[in-house]
Structures are given as C-alpha cells and as structure tokens.
Amino acid sequence: MPAWFSPFMFKTTSGHVQFDNCNFENGHIQVHGPGTCQVKFCTFKNTHVFLHNVPLCVLENCEFVGSENNSVTVEGHPSSENNWAYTHLLGLIRSSPSVLPTEDSDSLMSLDLESRDQAWSPRTCGIVIEGSQSPTSPATGSPKAGSQEAEVGSDGERVARTPDSSDGGLSPSGEDEDEDQLTYRLSYQVQGPRPVLGGSFLGPPLPGASIQLPSCLVLNSLHQELQKDREAMALASSVQGCLIRKCLFRDGKGGVFVCSYGRAKMEGNIFRNLTYAVRCIHNSKIIMLRNHIHHCRASGIFLRLEGGGLIAGNNIYDNAEAGVDIRKKSNPLILCNQIHHGLRSGIVVLGNGKGIIRNNQIFSNKEAGIYILYHGNPVVSRNHIFKGSAAGIAVNENGRGLITENVIRENQWGGVDIRRGGVPILRSNLICFGYSDGVVVGDEGKGLLEGNTIYANKGCGVWMMSSSLPHITSNHVSYNGVYGVAVFSQKDGSGESPGGHVAQENFGEDGDATLWETELEKDDDLLRRPIATALVESNTVNHNGASGLYVQSSELLHVITNVIHANGDRGITVAQSSQLTRVANNSISCNHQSGVKVEAQCKVEFRGNGIYDNRGHGIITKGDSTVIENDIIGNRGSGLQLLPTSDTKVIKNRIHSFRAYGIAVQGRAKALLQENTVFQGKTNKTIFQQISNNQECIMQNNKFLVFKKKSDTWCLANPPARPHLENSLRGPSAAHSGQKVTAMATRITAHVEGGYHSKRSIFCTIL
Template identity: 40%
Template structure:
C-alpha cells in the first residue's frame, strides 16, 4: 500500500492507492476513532503513513492525552495556554515515564511504539479503604508482592508509622487529587517504587515524608505537605507534576535525578537543596535519567538556535552595526589634522598657566582671559577635516540598542560546562513565597532549566565549590539577590530573565567564577550584577537596563571580564568600579545612563578598551578620588557632561580614545582649583596619549 499526496488548491489530498484520494479532513475523521496502539501501528507502515499522523497531532493525540485524567497539561504549572510542540511526543513521554519505574532493565532509547505498548502480565490490585479488603495501608503492604498495585480509596489514612519497603511497590490514589491523604513516613529499601495521585504528609514524630537511600522513587501527580523528600546516593528520583506545600526536597551526593513540572510554595527552607559532591556509585536508573537530562538541555539549545535562524531570515538589510563595526568605521574615518592638534595643545598649555574653572565659569576679572580662549577656539572653527565622521549618524547608531540574542553557539566554552555538570535536573518548576528557591552547596551539581522563581528570599544560591547550569529561567521579585555565586562556585548562567529583585540580579563574590551570558537583567532595585570580594567571572553578551544602581558594580578586589554587553537606561552609572576593583571592560555598548557611563574611584584600576559610551545624562567616564585605570580606544560621544572627567590629580593612562559631541569639554582635569580643558566639544579628537 502506498500513499500519493497531491495539492488541489489549498487543500491536501492523500490517497491510499493509485486510484482514489481523500482530503486530509476525511482522514482526520477516520483516524479520530483509533486508539493509541492503532495510531502507533500506522506510524510503523511507512514514512508516508508516518507523515499522515502529523495532521492528527493537534486533534486525536491531544484528545487521547486529555482522556488521561491524572495527566496534567504538559506545560503545567507555568503557562498552560501554550500548547506543546507535539501532543504525540507529550503522550509518549507521559506513557514512558509512568511505566519506567517497573521497566528499568529495558533500554528506552531504542524502543518503538509497539514495544512500549506491548501487553504485559496483569499485576495484582490490592484495594484499601472503608469496606474494602484492607482498611489500612499497613495491612495491604503486609500481603503485597513485587510490583503489586495498591489502590487507596478516598479518605484520610493517619497511619503514624514509618514504613520500610523492601519490595517494589506502586501506591495509587483513587478519585480526584486531594481525596486520598496519607500521613506516613516511607523509607524505601527496595530497588524501585511509584506514588501517584496522593496527598502525602509527614507524621508528628518526623519531618520526613520519604527517605530514599539506595533505590529509585517515581512520584507523579501528588501533593506533599509539611515535610521533606530526602534522596541520598545511590538513590535517585523522578518527581513530576507534583505540588510541594511547606515541603522541600533534599538531594545528597546524587548523580542523577529529575524534578520537573513541579510547584513549590511556602517552604521554611530552600525548596530544593542539592549538597555534596557527585559520587560515582550508581543505581539502575542512572543511564536513563542521564539521557533524559541531556535531551532536555539539547532541546533548549536546538529550539533557541532555530528561533535565531528564523529571526535572522526576517531581519532587514539596514540593521544596526555591532559595536566592533561602529568602532572600526570611526577609527578609519577619524583623522584629526596636525594643525588642529597643535591648536588644542596650545590651549592646554595656556590654561595650565592661567587656571580657571571653565566648567563652572570664571569671575568678572577673568573675562579677558576667556576672550583669549574664545579667539583660539574660533580659529579652530575654521579647521575642517574631510575625513571627519558624520557625528549625528554615529549618535543615532549608538542610541539604537538592539537586544542580544541568546546564542550559545558563538562560544564553545558553555558547551564544555554543559558536558561537565551532572547531578540533579530541575526543569519547568515554579517556586514562590519560600525562604529560597534552589540551594546548591558542598560541591553539589545541578542543572536548572526553564523555571519560574519569584517572591522568595533568594532565587538560586550556589556556595562552597558548587557547579551549576542555570538556563532560561525567570527569577524575579526576590527579597535579596536573584542568583548568588560564592565560595569558588562555578557554572553557566545563560538566557535568564532576571528582574525586579530588591538587591543585585546576580551577586558574585569570594572566588566564584561563573560564565554569565545572554541574560536580561533589568528593573532591579539595586545593581544588575555585583562582583566583589575576589569574585571573578566572564560577563558577556547580556542586556542590563533600567536598574536603580550601576548596571555592573565591581568592588573590593572583584576582577571580572566584562565584554559585549548592552548596558543602558540605568538610573546610575553604567559600570562602577570602586574600592580596589579591577577587571577588563571591553566592547560594551554603554548608553543613556543617568550618571557616568563608567565610574572609577577609590583605588580601582580596571582596563577599559574598545567600548561605546554614549548619550549619558552625566559624563562619559568619571575617574574619581584615587581612581586609576587604563582607557584605550573607546568611543565617547553624546554625553551631557564631559567625555572624561578626572578628579583629584589621578594619573590614569589614556590612549587612542575618540571623544566627540559631549555637552561639556572632551577631557576635564580637576585638581582642587585647577581645571584643564583638553579639547573643544565641537570636534571629535583622537586621544593619542595622556
């Protein structure tokens, strides 16, 4: 049997043989009557039949998924209005996950639909509840055999005992979620087990709901209240579509576990605590959980790459040039005439011998001196340079800030980090109104993907040599910082939306050295990123805007690489380096900030090169009290104040900077009562050395 596909107008017609054809709408009606097993049979016929199944993904496969009442929406608990990319894949993932706990010896990577749906020997079903064969969970467990299913009927079962399970078990609540409440502590000794559709509470004598020390536990569609889920290596878990109320998860030395599509709220500690280095000892679930983790990460990278390619296809040809292009264009076109340089030098020499504060105006007795300078500057008006760049065009390009696209393909370093970090995967979870979101400590390793963390004391805290991957999360409205990296913690922080936190969006200190890329960090009550106390890090390609304090604040020995960022519309300086801060600041677009573009004070000594600093409400670069710094090859234009403001006799190194069209002078030196105006604002000059 073969299929022939033909286009008739705008409708697709599919024929099962050479003689007849049916519209796709008719095939959808026919296929709507088939079960999942039959649809899988159709997929196995040939590639053409497999293609036909794409047309019933949003109809029949969605309907089959919805018929499973204990399956939540694939995007729960975040945004259930967004449909998954494939309802068939969502059905497959649910089906496989619900049965993995009892089929761990099989290799799911190579399973076909028919293998998955193959009939197996019926398990014994043990009913628990009023009027059933057993009235308590303890009684049912005493008679259960391996892989028996214990069905608990609606009611509250206050068992008040610690159950030690030595056989694989499955406990399922009958009825709607919330109608079956178990007050029990389960310590699992068996290799595997599953809990589904239950409300679980810790008894009065312990704070633990579940303790897994060696085997595997799968939790689907449950509510855990007033207690903890404790997993210790070589134990592992897969927790899905569950709610934690006043409850948390602790994972110690775990090398593979997955927590996905879960909701956490009102915990007195962090919602998820990952601690201890990853041990080599593994149980039978390691390979499967590791492959599943890699699949989630690869899906994010692949989806992101496809979206970038699509956006590039529709971009106009007259798009704004990047930072390096603008700067290179201006270096080639900006050549100041020798006569102009000589005139400017004469102005500087004259002002040195006749000190007047021209920034704030001189006294009446100095009018003749001011007239002399005006004469010199008028002479400069007659000097023209045919190679002078179009300043208004430059300012327009500088002020048009385009958001940076999350593209990890530009740098191989993030992929190396993704391959190194193992441990626990936390995916698609919501955490709110708790003390903290995720805590990773004591060499713990975790991957945190696509979560929404809000209204907690801190979003993610990584300390004591922790290693983390934090990708595409929303972290907002935290009572302190969104992400803490301390005590030699490392990892990748990329593609996150971090906003409206009461302190820094990202706080890096005490020898922490993360890679921070392609994040949006905005509307914070303080700085966007803070690096201090010997903190380091690679801060690259981020959009940092509309924060109340400096976009990036480096102090107390912080020494980061800050490169390729858009830092704009801040209510203070774009970048502030203070109290002995260091770092390499290069190729950033710093624009439209209310204070200086870059502010350097109190023994700070950064290297600042190849940046665009424009359109600020203050000075371009401020070198304040005891500030030093090396400023090279920067474009400083369109700021309301000076291009570079140097106070209190500091001696920074200036070379190759292009300073133009600022509201005040190009370079201002202030030493008590002495002021030196180094260039006239109407012209662009190339600072050769200083």
C-alpha cells in the same frame, strides 16, 4: 514531639523513586547517592527536597510553594557509583526535546521583552549640541549673516565670529579684504577626527539619529554565543547531579541551594516572590538556562566561596538586591541574560569575585548596571548597559576588572564611575548619550582607559582627578556637552557621586563590607603598568561643547600626542596648574576660541605641538609658560598673546597669524623671545606688537619673513610640520592602538599687491 514523629516523608539511600502527580505538605524528602529519583507534576507546600551526592535526579513540572527554608538543597559531589536507574534517566533526558536555544527561540524572547518595556527599542536621540550639521564643523552655532568678524573678550582674548568654519585645508581669505591689498591663501592640512567604530565617523547627535554599531559591539544570540564558545556549549549540554526544569518556585524563602561541590542544572523555571532564587556556594557548580527570576527580596542568584557554572539566557528583573551577586572567588560565566528593573544593581562582583560577564542586556536598574568593588575582578565584555538610574558600571573600593567592547548608554550618572581605589582596564567601549559624564575617575580612582569612544554625553566626556594618576590613551571623545576631558584636583562632596551611592551600599548576608579587605588577590595583572603621572595621550578630542581639555589641578599632568579639534570653546584651558602641565606633540586645531589659554600662576610647557586655524589666538597666557619648537600657524587672533603677569620663554617656534599679530606682548609681561621664525600675515598687521616699553621683554636671534612678490612660497620644512610622533614619548598602549596624530602643513603661499611700508617695523610696534 512524640518519639515516633519524623519530618521525613520519604528517604532513600540506594534505590530509585519516582513521584507523579503527588501533593506534599510540611515535610522533607531526602535522597542520598547512589540513589536516584524522578519527580513530575507534583506540588510541594512548605516541603524541603534534600539531595545528597545524587548522581542524577530529575524534578520537572513541579510547584514549590511557601517554603520556610530552601525548597531544594543539592549537596555534595555527584556519586561516582550509579544504580540501575541512572542510565534510564540519562536516556530520558537526552531523548527529551532540547532546551538549548535556537535562533527562532532567541528572537521570540527578545520580542516578548520588547513588548514588556520600551527600553528595548533603539534610543531616539534627544541630545543636540548646538552647531553645524557637518560632522567636521565646530560645536557652536553658526553666526547670523552680517555679524562682526571678531569680538575681543576679557584679557584680550579674540573670539572669531566669521560665518565660515573651516576645519582645515585652505584657510579662507578675509571677506572684507580689498583686492589691491592682499589675496591670501594658507595651504596646509591639519588633523581632524579619526574614524571610530569600525572605520566610520560620528557626526553630531541629532533627534532620531542612530549609530551603526560595528560587529564587535552587536549582541549575539545565545545560540550564536554557544556555537562560538565550545566550553560554554559543553557546560550547557552536560547533565550531572540534579536537573530541575519547568518548575515554579514561589512565595517562600529560598528556591534552590547548591553547596559543598554540588551540581545542579536549572532550565525553564520560574522563581518569584522568594527571598532568593538560587544560592551556589563551596565549590559548587550550577547551569541555569532560560529561567525567569523576579521579585526576590534579596539577590536573584548568589554565588560565593568559589561557586561557578553557566548562567545563560535568563530573564532576571524586579529584584530587591542585585540580580546576580558574585563573591569570594566565585567564577561563573554569565552569558546572554536580560537583567533589568532591579531595585539595586544588576550584577555585583566583590570580595575577590571573578566571572566572565558577556553579551548581556542590563538596563533600568536603580543602581549601577554592574558594580565591582572589594577586589572583584571580572571580565566584562560585549554587554549593552543602558537606562540605569545611576552609573552604567561602577568600580570602587579596590575593585578591578577588564571592561571591553561594551555599549554603555543613557545612564543617569557616569557611564563608568571609578573611585576609591578602583583600578579597572577600560578598553574599546562605546559610552554614549549619558545624562552626566561619560567616564568619571574620582577620588583615589585609577586605571587605564584605552581605545574607547565617548560620545554625546550631556556632561564631560572624561572627568578625572589628576591625583588618581589615571592613564587616558587612544580614546575618541566627541560631541559631549561640556569639556572633552576635564582634569581636577578635587570635586565638591569629597569625590562622592550624587546621592551618596557608595556610602549607602549594603552587602547583606556576609556582614560589614570591610571584611573583604583581608582577601587580597596576589596575582597582579600585567596589563596594569604603574605610572607616576596622570597621563592623557594619543586621544582624539573633538566637537565638545566647551574646551577640549580643561585642567584645574595641583598635580603633574602630561598631555601628549592628542588631536584636539573643533571644540566649542578653547582647545586647551589651563585654569590651575601649580605643578607642571606638559603639553607635547599635540595637534590643536579649528577650535572656536583660542587654541590654548593659560591662566595666572600656572606652570605649563608646550613642546612640539601644531596649533592651527583656531578662531582666537594660538596661545594666550597669563602664567609661567615655556613654548619651545611649536608650529603656531593660521590662527585668527595673534599667534602668541602674552598678557600682564605672564612669564614666558618662546624659543624656536614657527609662528604665523592669519589676521592679527604673530606675537603680542601686553603690559608688564616678562618674556624671552629667542630663535623664532615669524611669518607675516596681512600687510596692515605687524608681526610683533608690544604695548608699553617693557624692558623685561628680551628678543634674541629671531627670523622675520615678509612677502615681497607674488611668487614667494614658504614651506614648513626642516623640520616638517609639527607634531612629530617619531620623537614623542608614546606609551606602548598608544602604539598598540595604531592611532596616529598627524599634521601635514605643507607650505605657506601669498600673493601681495603693493609694497610694504619700509619705515614701519615688521617686528615691533609700540602702542
């Protein structure tokens, strides 16, 4: 290279320069503060603009093509020393038409995007759970007229097939009863689904149906958000450093690089076919308003090393890596963007990255809509995340975050996927219409799930591993295709999601992902209270396709103060429980089969529950069970069915069966029946049934009540009907939500025609 040759086409350190309608090729332009510049309608081919400590620089209506490095570099904090042109430029900027959003411009952008992709249109629900059209009926198909009253399944489990499907109130009398035998009414109320989504009820998902969202879940326009958030408005209105607007960056390596306390504002630009659009590092700040960023070969916007600023109203799509990548303590405000059709995730937060992610539409990305890992800890609120090919939000590898008031729908994997040390707080989200489970808490996943509505997902509402010690509280889990809440010890594939999503993740420029492990956040979130046991408390679990709660676990589990109602199979199924599963103060009602089933070798304690109006037995058990102080009333099978191999203590319960026995003991079941109050049902059934002379069935101090005349009235009093919340062990989070679990059984009345056979034991019969 000749000594006289220099790549610099122009260089200034103190003056002001203005370029209009110029072409630059294969060189550099450099401006140092306090120098200033204004560039309009210029073309830069493989030309680099370097701005160092500039107090103010304006680039507008320019084209940057084919850069081998960054097209524009903004470095250093803006100089506090201003030249004569600074005031002139500032006046020009403020007098130019505002690029801040208005209501009309927000509407136009939405319409444009809607025409680009039908993902913007409301979902036409194609998920149908078989069953009645009534929101309060069990999630099962109605039987044909003339079908049998009941069928007896394996292990003697009774499955009712009656045409009526009352969810509570007056339990109907048998259609086949003779008038001279018994006219029977059981008068009480059981707890049905609680209102959700601003006081409304969610009925069964039907084709063409839509959900009326409460105001807290409706997306605001950018104009509305800026009016509400004064800090964001101040950022959007500020001008410092470099202003780049209405420029085109294409077909090169980099667009804009802001570093070392630099400041840059970008408005209305297009970044396309670059390696990356914008990089912001080393305590720099960017303001990005209404830009289009697409077809980048890496991430669209990349922030690291405490980068920050405002990213609002942008359309970010079709990028090969994340639309926005936040790392190493960067903390931007990401507001009202459309991030879609990416080949990886929409937004990635890792390596102690933070940020506020609010009011965005994130859809149709190949991987998670938002992916949080390696101690990433953002606040994610009021976003709509939908139609992704993987999870809506994935929290892995010690990721954290507060995830609140989002609508997460129609994603191929779990709406929210938590595993491998992820510890988020999930609060007040609507997670619906997913093609898999609503929420997955996988291997080593933890966290708090509170006050969410998990609705109409094709898999389970919540799938979790008990070893992860999740805290599931005050959620509404309804109309999901399989279980409402499923608790397992392990899952096939060692807890990996389909496709090995976690193992395939590549974090690009900063090397191996394990480097982030050394950068731990020391400040612990006070909202995360440690718990020693997996906990399912104060949830409403109703109208799911299979059992409301399914347990196949080898760890401790507490199930407390839930409403488990009108599910398509049993209320609770305990298939495996080598350690104690504690079921306390729950309302379990109107489920299509038994209220509770306990398999062999399972350890379960039932205390203070109200088990009402289930179509099978109240409780059927083969395992090691303790049943203390429960109300087991109005079930169509036996109140308690004790099968061979069971070892059951039944103490101080109130038990009544609508059509069958109060207590049935089969085979060599081991049982202690003590201080129970057992009410008679139909006159052709006894209160107690025992098959074979079982010496291991011990009965002590039980009270048996038989109707004798029409005026007899029995009340569930002293104590009142269960469950009783005032004595339950409710966590502070459940108390905070204000959700109540009530069962108001008031009285049992009967009108008896004819006498009772005095020679037949009302308590025990040997068959």
